[in-house]
Amino acid sequence: MKKLTLVLYIFFIGLISFLFIEGTKVHASALFEDEFDGKSLENSWIILRENQSDISLTESPGHLRIISKAEDLWQINVNNKIKLLRRGPHGDFEIVARLTYDPKEKFQQAGIILYEDEENYVMLTRQKDDAQHVVMSRSVSKTEGAKSAATSLTTLYLKLTKSGESISGAFSTNGETWTTVDHISGLHFKHPQVGLVGFNAQQKTTANADFDFFKISAIGGGVASAVEELLEVNKYNKSIHVMAMLMVGFGFLMVYVKRYGWGAATATYIAVSFVIPYYMYLKSKGLFGEVAEFQIDRLILAEFCAASMLIAMGAYLGRLKMSQYIIAALLFVPSYMLNEWIMLDDGMGLIPKGKLIDTGGSIVIHQFGAYFGLGVIIRMTTKEDFSKGIESDKISNQYSMLGSMVLWIFWPSFCAAAAEASQMVTAAINTILSLCAATISTYLATTLIRKKIVIEDMANAALAGGVAIGSSCAHTTPRAALMLGFIAGILSVIGFALIQPRLQKMIKGIDTCGVHNLHGMPGILGGLAAIFMAGSAVPGLQIKGVVITFVVAIITGLASGTVVSLFGHRRDSYNDEEEFVVEAH
Template identity: 30%
Template sequence: MPANYRNFRKNVPCLILLLEAVFIGLIFFFSDDGASRSDLSYPAFQDVNHMVIFGFGFFLTFLKRYGFSSIGFNLLIVGLGVQCSVLIEGLEALLLQRAKEDGLKRITRAAVSMTAVVISTGAVLGKTNSMQLILMTVVEIIVFCLSRSLNTTFLQIADDVSMMHVHLFGAYFGLAVASRFSEPSPKSEKNTSTVKSDLWSMLGTLFLWVFWPSFNSILVENRRKAIYNTYFALAASAVTAFMLSVLTTKDGKFRMTHIHSAVLAGGVTVGYAAQSIDYPWIAMILGLLASVITILGSYCLQRCLNPALKIHDSSGVHFTFGLPAVLGALAQIILLIIKNWTDLSSLGYLVMTNVGAFCLTVSVAVTTGFFTGSILNLKVFKTTPVSKYFDDQFYCEFPHLAVGF
């Protein structure tokens, strides 16, 4: 049996060692001690860190034979990606001659940026090896930081709004990468879940739900309003998910796959305008609509669009994060129009720049994701054979295999 499994003993350690050497060298030359006073608190950063490590780690454990790899690879790419993001942000500040931020804010921004990579990982879950994921992480972080820089520098988009494009970028980058991988067999026994794996995945969803208000508020000025609106949007999307789950099943029972996907949709959608929404009922409407578009989108995408485009979206990131992010971007533009209706001289410019930022983010994500997926499928990266998709045994050691893993 071991002979049938590819050995990554040389490639992965060498790649990680090379990246760490580059990170340490660049941080030595371009970074300060990070000890300056921060306007962020450690508990706020800890909430985001919990989301990225624990929440998303368990969120992606729904596959029956891919739990160890889901959690382990998530920790690996977050550890590398945060270092890479801090460096890219530092180099960008140096080139554009911006004032340096304090250490805690830099690492918090890097952790938020890593959400894009974790979301993208969900689209190719079980189909990529550790070496491919590491390279995808580095490329995506660099491109996402570049996309944000274009939005903030040339289109004058607010920094907190450009950061909330993280869901949009992550979803469509991941889908573009997934389009370059072979589709698994529809009858694959490993591409399924069990009661235990679904339970662990739902645990990750609950952690994400609890900490999402911190995620939406940590980099904005009016944090209290952002927390307030995000919670109402999450509550509305969660309740709506239960309602629609009953209405869309033949036997009128709750389906945890619906709940798993839709309860977070409100937090994704309201992220763009969380601090600028004046009334909580607006956030609740957005949460309701986000839940509706997620559940209905899961039917349309899985049965119509994905088969036509030959995209296998492992964890449904398109309808879980992509569609709610599109709705949020459109809602943010509509709210912008309503608030600035009396100032017609600047309204057109504001609308065009925000639409341009949305189009730029999606186009950069899809284009670079497509090329990244093509590169990752080169033989040098030891592409995982379709027969070994969604299998922990391909990467992890299991002493108990003799008793039936």
């Protein structure tokens, strides 16, 4: 066992090293300029689905060379054709690039792009068709169009300017005097990315496009920069709130097990510290979806993954050796990313990107974590565990209530972290209202069903409103949020009081923290409730999301539990003394 622990530690250190060797700079998505003077691209650039050999910073020093090959943006899925992207700033801005390019064959082109998705983008490219010209082409909601201006320049400046819902394109010989190519109005790009392209519809030719620099500038006295910086600070604040939930909230919520307080807190520490860099590293490699920039958004996504991991861990808490928690996390992260990819990024073509309503993760985070955990406990519960009760006392339950209150306080930030800037306040307020309603209904339900207040119900079911409102928090009304939270609290108490004993007997597994009652059922409730609460929800897709998540979570949980069980079982479940030095305390 000591050898296994040593191997895991070495693996983790190596993982951290790879992550930070890849890039130590954290790039906020602010105004930006790259003169391509280095030997490698800055981390804020994303190369999407292209061969690295098609891009070079050394063949023409001081320039980024894109070797344009036989591709065209309109011929096949646009996502397969873009070379380089980075996230565009909020507000109004312009992008400028200086390009040296001499197209010889028809349809050879290179230039700059403002890209929302495969059906919505605007390009400005130096191009050769029947004549030499600069072309501003676009696709807006599947409607294509283009306008051109004649030029024979091989070295020129290209500029796209976004102002409100309008975009204009222009070119210049000196970067000062500009010739307008086209002006487009009525665009509704919410999350535009910006970047460079180079492609060629000729099947047997290539052409080199050399970019001297790429620059993003604000319009209107730096308003875009100020807004961007403010939003980034806002996201950072929410990320710290989420971290408080992970470490203090979940950590203390799980110390209700009387003799396993140190184990619960330490397992939380280890799981979060392992999952966050592990997820960020895999995301930087484009595993299950597009490569993510090394910035605050990727950190928040990693925190969501860690939250789901802690939910799963609550199911088998106290029955794994400390090193086995790391093994479980090692298997959990790619499993979670697979489901996240299917739900949110059109993985396998099952759910169109952006169509699943799940802002605060009722489905992707809570439901997945709960049923992954149930899959693990089916393989990791022994007969001895059934005969051994899970003890708690006044002190352990007081700590658990502290954890519950920390989670309650920061849950609005958790749900709002992934919401649009214009929807953050709505998401936060609806989350608070849902939590309030769940707390009241938990008190009523535990009193009616149990005849007296059961503190475990109050510590857990009061949070069910936050779980259930997650999907529709940014899309519904305060009244609906109150109703959903009230129902979720009652459902969770029924789960703890009536459903859990029967479920554990049926699956022959012990759910230590009752994650099925707090995260599983309320997660499903929230995912399905979005059908009625969010006007943009597609009923079939919401149902499909819930069903697919359940299947993926159970299957990957069973597989992970099987692997973890190969490393043995604890001799004394729910007891710190097996792994901690306690004599001197």
